[in-house]
Amino acid sequence: MALPDTGMTDAASPPADALVRIGYVFRPHGVRGELKVAPEAESARAFADLATVYVGAAPERARPYDVTGVRTQETKRGLTVLLTLRDVDDRTAAEALAKRTVYAAADDLALDEEELFVHDLIGARVVTDTGTPVGTVADLMPLPGPDVLVIERPGRPDALVPWVEALVPTVDLDAGCITIAPIDGLLD
Structure with missing residues (x-):
């Protein structure tokens, strides 16, 4: 009723x-x-x-x-x-x-194998493909193009990284870690 x-x-x-x-x-x-x-x-x-x-x-x-x-x-x-x-x-x-x-x-909600919830990303550590710590995930911002990963960095402005495989090649939720492959200027 x-x-x-x-x-x-x-x-x-x-x-x-x-x-x-x-x-x-x-x-x-x-x-x-x-x-x-x-x-x-x-x-x-x-x-x-x-x-x-x-x-x-x-x-x-x-x-x-x-x-x-x-x-x-x-x-x-x-x-x-x-x-x-x-x-x-x-x-x-x-x-x-x-x-x-x-x-x-x-x-x-039913997710496909490669889908995940945004809230599962929040708080994950972010490192570069060389192992350098970057910060932690604050959000995944939806945009008309690719979504953007918002990374909180201690003592620095947030970094915005497009959510595309070339820049975010590895997401390991079990380890609570996301690996990014930054191009020149992406984190500056």
Whole structure:
């Protein structure tokens, strides 16, 4: 049974640390309540397989919503997910969810062999291919081109490294270490 006029399910929400950020609602789409979402996954498949998403400013404040429709749209920003949620059926309701993060329960997400969660990268040590320590992963920033690995460096500005195999050849989550192959000027 749904809670009245909220689009939310009456199921218990998972704990905040079990939610994974999968996208960001940047604005409504049209007048029927669709949401334009910038996905953080490489494909929209993650959205298509979900019955429930959680929307909020932070995981601990995210509220569950039943997913009733998912479609994609290619834009100059890259792939956009057009997400429809139960009882979010007009532009006003969609505007109330704009600028919020979309989360999914980690247990509800199925990953391919080569996919991983951003939260699994956070805090990993980063070293160069010669073994020189660089810093720790602070985030993986989604961009229209390749995503960018944000590396915190003690006493220096963060380094931004494009998430491409040529520059990030090795990710060893078991060891908590990522190896980068920096080109001249990348870390300056």
